[in-house]
Amino acid sequence: MPRILHDLACLDDRRLSPYCWRSKWALAHKGLEFEARPQGFTAIPRLYDGAHRTVPILDDDGHVVADSWAIADYLDARYPESPRLFEGxxxxxxxxxxxxxxxxxxxxxxxxxxxxxxxxxxxxxxxxxxxxxxxxxxxxxxxxxxxxxxxxxxxxxxxxxxxxxxxxxxxxxxxxxxxxxxxxxxxxxxxxxxxxxxxxxxxxxxxxxxxxxxxxxxxxxxxxxxxxxxxx
Amino acid sequence: MPRILHDLACLDDRRLSPYCWRSKWALAHKGLEFEARPQGFTAIPRLYDGAHRTVPILDDDGHVVADSWAIADYLDARYPESPRLFEGxxxxxxxxxxxxxxxxxxxxxxxxxxxxxxxxxxxxxxxxxxxxxxxxxxxxxxxxxxxxxxxxxxxxxxxxxxxxxxxxxxxxxxxxxxxxxxxxxxxxxxxxxxxxxxxxxxxxxxxxxxxxxxxxxxxxxxxxxxxxxxxx
Missing domain, CATH: 1.20.1050.10 (Glutathione S-transferase Yfyf (Class Pi); Chain A, domain 2)
Incomplete structure (x- = not known):
């Protein structure tokens, strides 16, 4: 299963969300490949049975984490061998x-x-x-x-x-x-x-x-x- | 020789300088005793043959360091066993x-x-x-x-x-x-x-x-x- 970051998208596939940008850079910082999957504002509540109202939502091989801070903490905990997002x-x-x-x-x-x-x-x-x-x-x-x-x-x-x-x-x-x-x-x-x-x-x-x-x-x-x- | 932090003083021994406050807290953070010696604005150029125009000036047993950033870096380098000022x-x-x-x-x-x-x-x-x-x-x-x-x-x-x-x-x-x-x-x-x-x-x-x-x-x-x- 791929690593997916659900990402807010506007017309022309513009990626608007400041929270999604930080999570995309966080994934890249840790050297992790991912697909930034475009979602419109009103599509978000249809993901994962409406469990989350906002993006980013990270789906890491079936492990789902929402909220950019939770994603950053998850990434440092799950991938401790990759460059850390926080030195402390x-x-x-x-x-x-x-x-x-x-x-x-x-x-x-x-x-x-x-x-x-x-x-x-x-x-x-x-x-x-x-x-x-x-x-x-x-x-x-x-x-x-x-x-x-x-x-x-x-x-x-x-x-x-x-x-x-x-x-x-x-x-x-x-x-x-x-x-x-x-x-x-x-x-x-x-x-x-x-x-x-x-x-x-x-x-x-x-x-x-x-x-x-x-x-x-x-x-x-x-x-x-x-x-x-x-x-x- | 004692450890001296030359500190800006006003009337009633008011200690005004934001730069001196951070250096005083930095010294205390590292558990280092010091005397915060009061100096008026116009007394500073008379210290150390006029080598420094501003306080804080740290005189650590004869080793003189001016500028709050230089003092912070000096303290972490000189006293690595004390709590660090910067985790990285x-x-x-x-x-x-x-x-x-x-x-x-x-x-x-x-x-x-x-x-x-x-x-x-x-x-x-x-x-x-x-x-x-x-x-x-x-x-x-x-x-x-x-x-x-x-x-x-x-x-x-x-x-x-x-x-x-x-x-x-x-x-x-x-x-x-x-x-x-x-x-x-x-x-x-x-x-x-x-x-x-x-x-x-x-x-x-x-x-x-x-x-x-x-x-x-x-x-x-x-x-x-x-x-x-x-x-x-």
Whole structure:
């Protein structure tokens, strides 16, 4: 039985999910082959008798693990002989902080700007579900949330300062070699790049150079899905 | 010869420097006794023939190391049998990210709000130097920078979201046990608490509970200097 990672897919087989990106890079980091099987938003509840509401879901030869953190822990425990995702508990805990930074400082800015783009790239059968659930969260229409978004570019760029300052001093968040913190942060940028019809960054931004380095890893895994240019 | 950490001191022996706090906690983390010797801003260039412009400076039985990162690396190299500050290169690199988050997202908000308070707590002989150098950096008077600062509290609290989200899920940034990332972040909060005449946080903020946990460590080292209440 093959190793399958169920992966969120939009139109043109765009792979949107930041959580799935980190799990795909985690599998590659450990040298494990896998099939990233595309699933639409509304197809997920039909997998495994509806046991999981979100992807990624890893099916490792019949052993099913859902949730990106559970998958990372499973991979380090099941394949201890492969390169570890976490050198120890402190690195794992600081990856939680990296995630909290993204979801505390960046996603609240980005979600209103990108929700309409995500809708427009979702599979046709997923669009009604996506619009309804996201407009409820945003408290307004997707169109209203995106209005004037070009005036919020400075805020987005400023919010990326911590990442920018870090990768000016070292190639990756985890130093000379990329690690799970990079996969978390780059996963979010892949989410952005999958759908954004408005380039958010400047071409010479060190964040862009870092993202290109992460995309190059593991045989260019980060380039195996259609992406927009994230920078002008 | 004793082990001395030259430490920035203000009026009432307030220990202000976020960089010195992290080095003091680093020494305590490794179980090393030391004297935190107070120095005013303008006294630093008179130490060691003016070899260093900033503190912390560690004088370890005549071996002198300046800069908090160099001190941390020195301590792990010189005292490998004591608890390590970094479990490996990834933790160290992610501490750089923690620092970049603080100095990229929080300090630019806090510095204008607190520079006048710092001035007012500096030793009398340090005030002219402090005012001139900081007004040059801020591009305005200390008083103008602080004006209306109470209207910027929401921005400060929002900027702390990544730390807040993290310590809601785990006791410390580095997980179950405090680590150098906690010392970096708590050092900045000690800098704030040393001088702020305006409480910045709400009493029930998880950031406050986390700071209290860090202050409790190593025999309550974080309470060995006068502090204002950081929360109302």
């Amino acid at each position: 508990p402190a690195e794992r805990a600081l990856c939680r902080f990296t995630e909290a930074w993204l979801f505390g400082a960046l996603v609240p800015l980005l979600m209103p700007m990108l929700a309409l783009d995500i809708h427009d790239h979702a599979r046709h059968e997923d669009r009604a579900y996506f619009r309804e659930s996201r407009e409820q969260r945003l408290g307004r229409s997707l169109e209203a949330a995106a209005a004037g978004r070009e005036h919020r570019l400075d805020d987005v760029r400023a919010a990326l300062n911590p990442l920018r300052l870090t990768v000016q001093g070292q190639p990756f968040l985890t130093g000379e070699r990329a690690g799970y913190a990079d996969y978390i942060a780059a996963g979010l940028m892949q989410w952005v790049a999958s759908v954004t019809t408005l380039p958010l960054l400047e071409r010479d931004d060190p964040v862009v150079a870092w993202l290109e380095r992460v995309r190059d890893l593991h045989g260019g895994l980060g380039r195996t899905s259609p992406m927009y240019a994230i920078a002008v | 290169p990834a933790e160290r690199a992610l501490c750089r990210f923690t620092e970049a988050w603080l100095f990229g997202a929080l300090v630019p908000l806090l510095m204008p709000m607190l520079a006048l308070d710092i001035h007012d707590h500096a030793r009398h002989e340090d005030r002219a130097y402090f005012r001139e150098s900081r007004e040059q950096r801020l591009g305005r008077s200390l008083e103008a920078a602080a004006a209306g600062r109470e209207h910027r509290l929401d921005d400060v609290r929002a900027a702390l979201n990544p730390l807040r989200l993290t310590v809601q899920g785990q006791p410390f940034l580095t997980g179950e046990r405090a680590g150098y990332a906690d010392y970096i972040a708590a050092g900045l909060m000690q800098w704030v608490a040393s001088v702020t005449t305006l409480p910045l946080l709400e009493r029930d903020d998880p950031v406050v509970a986390w700071l209290e946990r860090v202050r409790d460590l190593h025999g309550g080292l974080g309470r060995t200097s006068p502090m204002y209440a950081i929360a109302v």
